[in-house]
Amino acid sequence: MNEGRVVIVTGAGQGIGRAHALAFAADGAKVVVNDYAEDPASEVVDEIVAAGGQAVASVGDVADWDAGAAMVETALAEFGRLDVLVNNAGFVRDRMLVSLSEDEWDAVVRVHLKGHFVGLRHAAAYWRAQAKAGELPQARIINTSSGAGLYGSVGQGNYVAAKAGIAALTIQAAAELGSYGVTVNAIAPAARTQMTMGAGEAMAAQMAAPADGSFDSMDPANVSPLVVWLGSPAAGSVTGRVFEVEGGKISVTDGWQRSVERDKGSRWEAGELGPVIEEILAKAPVPMPVYGAR
Structure with missing residues (x-):
């Protein structure tokens, strides 16, 4: 599906990002392996090259x-083009909101949310130039949100806000970039990574590989087939969507949308709204529970 296409994967030195890079390479793509540290990135490149693929x-x-601009320039200098950007890089600084420091908030929001925007912005500028030159690309952006960002997660307020922002950014970018031949989608994966294994003993036990050799639903490689498909020309009609993926299960997640309403036709008085809100909420779908909430 992706033979000859050029793909950037951020945070690809380990975990889900590494799995994405290997899967795209196995599918015939040329891969730019981004990571904050040189050794993990080089190790993944070596692994791809040893298997007969192309990577830098x-x-x-x-x-x-x-650095975001340089990442795109690396793809163009090494492989002559760019077709897919997979925004995956991130980390956590978990703490309850009443204990969360300004630095912890800023660091997580910066890497996740700004980190998604920076790569998107530089890649989109390249694709827009292509489109304006009469060469409409079949370009793809796959962002990485989280179930925490979609539903909330106790003790992860900074991460939740960043991942929710990524889901909204995905919808926004899909609307703005479609005319340039770019689709934009997001995934909310559940898998065993350094972040999840460091989230406490209960989470680590849940994420551990099965000892009996049965299907490992938390293997990061389970996430990558969806990303590889979304990055391919075959996915040209799919944009602005958020998919959850865990093990062998894939679902599409609907974002904010108008549900039950009541229109008086004139201004409401505050004192009459109690029964109205009660009626609306009784008819509305029940929200998904926040992870970790009692």
Whole structure:
């Protein structure tokens, strides 16, 4: 599906990002392996090359403007084009809101949300130039949100806000970039990564590989087939959507949309709204529970 296409995967030195890079390479793509550290990126490049694929490392901070531009330039210099951007890089600094520091908030929002925007912005500028030159690309952006961002997660307020922002950014970008031949979708994956294994003993136990050799639903490689498909020309009609993926299960997640309403036809008085709100909420869908809420 992706033979000859050029793909950037951010945060590809380990975990889900590494799985994406290997899966795209196995599907015939040329891969730019981005990571904040040189050694993990180079190791993934070596693994791809040893398997007969083509890859190059791009070491840098995804939330740094110049590093984001350099990442795109690496793809163009090494492979002559860019077709797919997979925004995956991120980390956590978990703490309850009443204990969360300003630095912890800023760091997580910066890497996740700004880090998604920076790569998107530089890649989109390249594709817009292509479109204006009469060469409409079949370009793809796949962002990485989270179930935490969609439903909330106790003790992860900074991460939740960033991942919710990524889901909204995906919808926004899909609307703005479609005329340039770019689709934009997001995934909300559940898999065993350094982030999830470090989230406490209960989470680590849930994420552990099965000892009996049965299907490992938390293997990061389970996430990548959807991303590889979304990055391919076959996915040209799918844009502005958020997919959850865990093990062998894929679902599409509907975002904010208008549900039950009541129109008086004139201004409401505050004192009459109690029964109205009660009626609306009784008819509305029940929200998904927040992870970790009692």
